[in-house]
Amino acid sequence: MGIEAERATLFIVSGAARSAGDAAVGDLPGWRIVADEGGEGVAARALASRPALLLVDGRGDPAGGLAGVRALGGLAGATGGALLAVVDDGAALDELHVAGATHFLIDRGDPAELHQAIRFAARTPPREPGERRGRGIGISVEAGDAEAWIGSRLAAGTPVGVLMIALSRLDILNAARGRAVGDALIAAARARVEAITLALLGPAGFVAAPTGGDMIVASAAAPATLATLAAALDAALAQPLLVGARQAVLGSRWGMAASGPDDDAARLLRRAGEALVAAKASDGAMIRVAGPEGAAPLDSLAIDLHLAIERGEIDVLFQPQARIDTRTITGVEALARWHHGRLGPLGADALFAAADRADLGIALSDHIQRLVLARVAAWPAALSALRVSLNLTAGDLGRPGFAALFLDRVAASGVPFDRLTVEITETGAIRNLEAAAEVLATLRAAEVRVALDDFGTGYSSLAYLTALPLDYLKLDKALACGIAATARQRGVVRAVMTLARSLDLPVIAEGVETDTQRALLAAEGCAYLQGYWLAEPLDEAALAAMVEGTRC
Incomplete structure (x- = not known):
């Protein structure tokens, strides 16, 4: 999103107390103002307006302002644009930042100050698509950030569950309706995931969006919470997303894993990733759950297999x-059977999966x-x-x-x-x-x-x-x-x-x-x-x- 040569577009989502964009910002020369009341499909409408800047006005309606930032945070992150949140006080700045706001203004009643904040936010160099600042829900594009977040919770003795979500049908959608619509859908889907995770888990939840339509959701809570979160996210992603005046539904594939006693962050992410690969390869099962707690990670089995043959642990019945x-x-x-020294008898499926991982x-x-x-x-x-x-x-x-x-x-x-x-x-x-x-x-x-x-x-x-x-x-x-x-x-x-x-x-x-x-x-x-x-x-x-x- 960049400023156009003549009249740049300012897309404003106003809370219930301020329903009109011009009332929210006053006279702003050089800008075309698009006012929106928010709600379902706001991210798609924002993208269609080709905005130079997103603004959420939460003055007089803090809850509505936070909802607006959550709805547009994914779009800002996906496109690298700026999202300015205007509020009455600083009480919710952390939540707004986590939800995706990149700039803030605590309003003191000076219209000139608001106009200056708008110009400053619009002139900020665009970020790489997907980049977000800070630590929390939806702020990471790197799987390494998710690994660090998970690792710190595991080190503290907190159980962690991981969902890996891959949106599908994007190539078909892009071909049918254009890449911009596809990007808007990804942004809207991410916003839904972030909002639900934050609502259910607060700081005990983490969402990262490494690439395209992929998301990593982590839950540092009781194991049952992961199932509750997965059910809520599954229901949300199954609902149609608005693309302009039309609706579209995205498919998704899921991998799930809950931490076991021997898991570190890398192993846990690996097991969730393997479950996602299995879900993608399946003709029917959209969600695959990694092995139960205590199951040996595949990498560990691959290492053990290097010694299993010489030890005579491989047998046949x-x-x-x-x-x-x-x-x-x-x-x-x-x-074939593997008489594993620590895990006992293992069948051919585990044996050959470990062999594939070890190139054996x-x-x-x-x-x-x-x-x-x-x-x-x-x-x-x-x-x-x-x-x-x-x-x-x-x-x-x-x-x-x-x-x-x-x-x-x-x-x-x-x-x-x-x-x-x-x-x-x-x-x-x-x-x-x-x-x-x-x-x-x-x-x-x-x-x-x-x-x-x-x-x-x-x-x-x-x-x-x-x-x-x-x-x-x-x-x-x-x-x-x-x-x-x-x-x-x-x-x-x-x-x-x-x-x-x-x-x-x-x-x-x-x-x-x-x-x-x-x-x-x-x-x-x-x-x-x-x-x-x-x-x-x-x-x-x-x-x-x-x-x-x-x-x-």
């Missing part, structure tokens, strides 16, 4: 797969493949007829020469190629479908079979069926478990089964937990099952005992 009609065990899936994904996958092959090669005769499924990662499929490397590894182990099935997920193959197809074709030529895991959960399932050489489909456990819930869900499973039959692909249902689910899946033509109805993941001794028991 084997979950049986059986024919759905006879319960005869025909194979197993190898599932390839090394971990190689280790697990060697471990599975060595175990299977040493199995007793009772297990010698079972097929073994092991998972390949996206990193595996993208490695140059991986097919030859894998086949050499299998040959060296002594495990017959035709006893192995490799499982891939849609997310594992989607990075390079053509390269994945080439790797899998080479493995199939050596009699290794291929299964598409978690089928039915991604948008690209049908594309994979035509592009990849496959031997099995593994029905995602959400579909398998949901088959008994509604006729609609049974219809979805029936459609998958019909599709699989048309392609001559046997279906393995994952996550089967009840006999009702098993019976319904069998009726729809499912060939195999895997899940707790049959058995949990087992070590070799328990697996051998189970196989021998089913043969008796």
Whole structure:
């Protein structure tokens, strides 16, 4: 916002006691005065007026003046402009400053003094967009400021909750209505967040706006307060924002985290950020909550993983797969487990997430493949007829020469190629479908079979069926478990089964937990099952005992 060559615009929000802009400032040569009563949409109206200066007149109405500053503070911060607050006394200067006022005048009844304050504020060099002065709600554009604020509260023993909010649909909105409207919406959304946080928490709340439509909200209060604040902010951001005479609604994605006993500020922000990333990647969940208090931060797990392999903490269990009609065990899936020295058993999700953070994904996958092959090669005769499924990662499929490397590894182990099935997920193959197809074709030529895991959960399932050489489909456990819930869900499973039959692909249902689910899946033509109805993941001794028991 800069002063125009001829008549600069002064946008004035007046309290209830002063409803007209000219009455608020008197005769002001060289200025075009736009008076506004404030309220809903005032930030958008202010931006549309192209103001050189924002002024909120709180004389005679301190509460209305503070509300006006809160409503326009986000716009001033987003555009780098000045916001002058005119008041009767200095009682609320701190609150006005926190809400976004950049300049102040305590009125002593001298119109010349007011005019001088207006000229001074308008001539102040513009700040970088988003910059705010002082310490408090909405004053920071740097995540480092949020980290310092959080760190000081944690050091004092105060629990802290963090919300990370990312506004969405901004690119679509900018394309449809212009960048200025998008900026006004961001400013209005920030103003809502700041006002609600200040109203609920006062000095125990903090709002930072690092970039664009991103916001960090921190609550130094009891953990339950974070949920209350999140509900209030969610409801506020779901309400339409006025853009001129029209309305627009912004989408948002959220990550939430509450401090645990071992959290410092960086870890807490990291966990909230990871939850936000998960929310952005989700097809449905708009809000993701980080792990419970006491959960290990991912960075800490990544550090531990560097030592876990050499310490022998990585192990595998084997979950049986059986024919759905006879319960005869025909194979197993190898599932990685991490026996963490401090946290106890951790599943594959935590293991591979830590590996990705530590850039150890390839090394971990190689280790697990060697471990599975060595175990299977040493199995007793009772297990010698079972097929073994092991998972390949996206990193595996993208490695140059991986097919030859894998086949050499299998040959060296002594495990017959035709006893192995490799499982891939849609997310594992989607990075390079053509390269994945080439790797899998080479493995199939050596009699290794291929299964598409978690089928039915991604948008690209049908594309994979035509592009990849496959031997099995593994029905995602959400579909398998949901088959008994509604006729609609049974219809979805029936459609998958019909599709699989048309392609001559046997279906393995994952996550089967009840006999009702098993019976319904069998009726729809499912060939195999895997899940707790049959058995949990087992070590070799328990697996051998189970196989021998089913043969008796």
